[in-house]
Amino acid sequence: xxxxxxxSGPLSVPEGAIASLNCTYSDRGSQSFxxxxxxxxxxxxxxxSIYSNGDKExxxxxxxxNKASQYVSLLIRDSQPSDSATYLCAVSLGGxxxxxxxxxxxxxxx
Amino acid sequence: GAVVSQHPSRVICKSGTSVKIECRSxxxxxxxxxxxxQFPKKSLMLMATSNEGSKATYEQxxxxxxxxxxxxxxxxxxxxxxxxxxxxxxxxxxxxxGGPDYNEQFFGPGTRLxxx
Numbered sequence: 001x002x003x004x005x006x007x008s009g010p011l012s013v014p015e016g017a018i019a020s021l022n023c024t025y026s027d028r029g030s031q032s033f034x035x036x037x038x039x040x041x042x043x044x045x046x047x048x049s050i051y052s053n054g055d056k057e058x059x060x061x062x063x064x065x066n067k068a069s070q071y072v073s074l075l076i077r078d079s080q081p082s083d084s085a086t087y088l089c090a091v092s093l094g095g096x097x098x099x100x101x102x103x104x105x106x107x108x109x110x
Numbered sequence: 111g112a113v114v115s116q117h118p119s120r121v122i123c124k125s126g127t128s129v130k131i132e133c134r135s136x137x138x139x140x141x142x143x144x145x146x147x148q149f150p151k152k153s154l155m156l157m158a159t160s161n162e163g164s165k166a167t168y169e170q171x172x173x174x175x176x177x178x179x180x181x182x183x184x185x186x187x188x189x190x191x192x193x194x195x196x197x198x199x200x201x202x203x204x205x206x207x208g209g210p211d212y213n214e215q216f217f218g219p220g221t222r223l224x225x226x
Contacts, residue, residue, distance in 0.1 A: 032213050043203045043220040044154070051211075088153070090215075096142050096207040098215060102153040 003027060004091050006101035015110050019076040023089030023101055026070070032092040033065055033072045038103065039085045048074060079108040113137050114206045116218035123194055124226055130190045131221045133204030139184035140206035144215065145177075147200045154203070160187040194225040 006023050013019045021035075032051055036044035050056045050063040050072065062075040072091075076083055086105045090098040113136040123129050133143055143160040158179050159167045166179035178190040187206075191198055201222050205215040 032211075034214065036217075043217040046214055046216060049209070049214055092213060094213070096213050096215070097144070097156075097159060100154045 002101070003099045004089055004101040006087075006089050006104045008102060008104065010105040010107055012107045012109060013079050015079060015081060015108055017079050017108075019079045019083065019106055019108070021074040021076075021087050021089075021104050021106065023072045023074075023091075024070055025072070025089075025091045025099075027091070027093060028067075028070065029093055030067075030070075030091045031094045032098075033063070034090040034092070034098065035061075035063060035072075035074045036088040036090060036100075037083075037085045038088060044088055076106075079106075081108050081110050084108050112206075112208050112214075112216040114140075114204065114216050114218040116204055116221050118221060119219060120222045120224075122224045122226065125195055126193055128190055128192045129194055129223060130188055131202055131204075131223075133187045133189070133206070133218050135185045135206040135208070135216075138206070138208045140187075140208060141184060142207040143181060143187040144205045144207075145179060145187075145189050146203045146205070148203060148220075149200055157189075191223065194223070196225045199223055199225045 035048040038044045048063040056063045060077045064073045086103040088103045089101040092098040117132045145157045146154040160181040168174045181187040203220040205217045
């Protein structure tokens with residue numbers, strides 16, 4: 001079992017829809033959770049971090065964390081073609097080092 | 111804020127030569143930086159953790175004598191690929207640890223290395 005698992009996708013949604021990206025992790029001691037966006041040929045960009053159970057909203061992005069279920073998700077509202085990218089889930093036990101999932105590729109169709 | 115640069119962005123070298131890649135945190139100090147490599151359509155593979163003023167910590171399977179890491183200041187870490195071979199061709203990305211709780215990674219733009 002991988003430490004951080006994501007649906008590989010690809011996930012395709014129409015423009016304006018909600019895109020839902022999911023991630024599960026295996027280590028119950030995990031403290032910090034991150035979502036990165038990576039465009040093809042580019043490096044990852046941090047878009048959300050979440051540390052406590054519940055929802056955290058930033059613009060069109062909402063991160064949801066459920067430590068009991070070892071589950072973290074990212075919702076993208078009003079999806080735009082520019083949101084088309086690979087989204088990486090990262091989990092940290094602390095100390096800065098993170099374990100990354102393999103990523104989910106999202107395509108938003110105009 | 112939290113800008114990380116890498117240089118060069120792209121390098122082509124001959125087999126057997128060494129290549130140095132620089133990673134700089136431009137607007138914050140980074141005690142800890144990380145080096146990754148990424149193959150096409152694959153996830154990030156952590157190579158090593160670079161700590162300012164101390165030896166780097168390498169992940170299992172990464173040859174420390176081949177991938178030399180130096181973190182001589184709070185804003186600069188370097189990765190030197192020694193005696194490069196075609197199988198070392200990859201996308202190398204650094205990140206620097208920052209943020210309000212010092213646990214967020216901010217990535218450089220990456221260096222695409224091609225070894226002929």
